[in-house]
Amino acid sequence: MKLSRLFSRPAPLLALLVVPVVGGCVFIKQPEPMPTPTPVPTPFGVQFDPAEGSPEGTALNNQAGGEANPALPDSFRASLIVSGQELVLQSLKSVPKADGTPQVILGPADALNPVRLAGIVVPTGSQTGAQETISVIQTWIAGQDLDVDIDPVFPTDTDNKRRVQIFFKARTEPYKDQRMSLNRMLVRSGYAIVDLYSPTSFDQRQWLYDETFARENNLGLWKTDTFRILQQRVKLPSTGAGARANVKVETNVAPAPALVAPGAPGTTTTTTTTETNPESAPGSPLSPAPPASVGP
Numbered sequence: 001m002k003l004s005r006l007f008s009r010p011a012p013l014l015a016l017l018v019v020p021v022v023g024g025c026v027f028i029k030q031p032e033p034m035p036t037p038t039p040v041p042t043p044f045g046v047q048f049d050p051a052e053g054s055p056e057g058t059a060l061n062n063q064a065g066g067e068a069n070p071a072l073p074d075s076f077r078a079s080l081i082v083s084g085q086e087l088v089l090q091s092l093k094s095v096p097k098a099d100g101t102p103q104v105i106l107g108p109a110d111a112l113n114p115v116r117l118a119g120i121v122v123p124t125g126s127q128t129g130a131q132e133t134i135s136v137i138q139t140w141i142a143g144q145d146l147d148v149d150i151d152p153v154f155p156t157d158t159d160n161k162r163r164v165q166i167f168f169k170a171r172t173e174p175y176k177d178q179r180m181s182l183n184r185m186l187v188r189s190g191y192a193i194v195d196l197y198s199p200t201s202f203d204q205r206q207w208l209y210d211e212t213f214a215r216e217n218n219l220g221l222w223k224t225d226t227f228r229i230l231q232q233r234v235k236l237p238s239t240g241a242g243a244r245a246n247v248k249v250e251t252n253v254a255p256a257p258a259l260v261a262p263g264a265p266g267t268t269t270t271t272t273t274t275e276t277n278p279e280s281a282p283g284s285p286l287s288p289a290p291p292a293s294v295g296p
Contacts, residue, residue, distance in 0.1 A: 048188075050170075053206025054181040057149035057165060061091070075145035079109035084122035084133030084191065086114045086161065092145060117183050118151050118163035119200045119207065120192040121230060129221040133191045136220075141168045141182065153201035165202060187211050190220020193227050 059066060061073045073091035080088040091107035123129040147167040156162055166182040183202075186192035188210040195204075215222050 050178045050180050053184045055203040058152045060148045063147045076148050078141050081134050081137055083124045085117045088114045115164045116161040119195050119202050119204050120183050121195045122192045123226050128224050128226045136191055144168050151201050154199045190214035190222045
């Protein structure tokens with residue numbers, strides 16, 4: 001065949017014959033695709049689990065999931081908040097009436113035998129944050145039916161006050177109606193620190209993570225210097241005039257002034273309402289935890 005006839009063919013045929021010759025390598029092997037970079041993982045915030053860090057002791061009342069004991073009350077209520085660590089409780093017991101309907105009987109307030117929140121230290125008396133801590137506790141548990149567990153190994157302190165853990169239910173989302181440990185929540189919210197010196201059989205490991213979370217996020221009283229000196233939560237030299245051994249540990253502070261239960265004869269009850277709601281405040285244990293990388 002003559003070349004003149006070959007190149008006189010229609011253009012499509014000419015293209016099929018010429019292109020493989022000019023760019024033959026294209027049809028033999030495709031180029032390697034460019035590597036795709038590994039995507040940066042999306043950071044996740046700390047997921048707060050109310051069930052963690054809530055070690056249970058010996059129940060002082062009949063609780064959900066346990067075997068009912070007719071000798072125990074059904075629950076307790078806080079009659080008086082003496083301090084951020086001591087409360088006066090009243091027992092609640094449901095008994096049937098003659099017609100079979102239940103009747104709730106509220107026991108007397110045991111003012112001479114207050115309970116002490118185990119495993120934590122809070123400011124008391126005239127220390128900075130003492131009244132604020134009381135207000136937070138009142139906001140969380142006022143009028144609620146409470147579960148109370150006593151420390152099975154160290155049931156009382158040196159003042160013969162019962163060491164307990166108190167459980168309440170959250171009032172607001174996202175943890176509404178979930179069971180919370182009051183002891184742990186005070187630490188998580190920055191109103192208490194973990195007691196490193198007093199004996200307790202309650203597992204405090206999760207509480208230490210909660211304390212770190214509150215400190216790093218500057219929650220509650222961590223905005224002040226209260227915890228930086230209370231129970232030596234500051235870094236101190238091991239020798240010299242400012243050594244750790246020379247720093248007084250504030251574990252036996254002066255007790256709070258005597259309080260009279262509201263409505264007692266001969267007293268005038270004054271109610272103070274504050275606009276602070278610790279359940280909705282940023283960083284509160286009863287609101288979503290802000291992104292942070294603490295502990296587990």
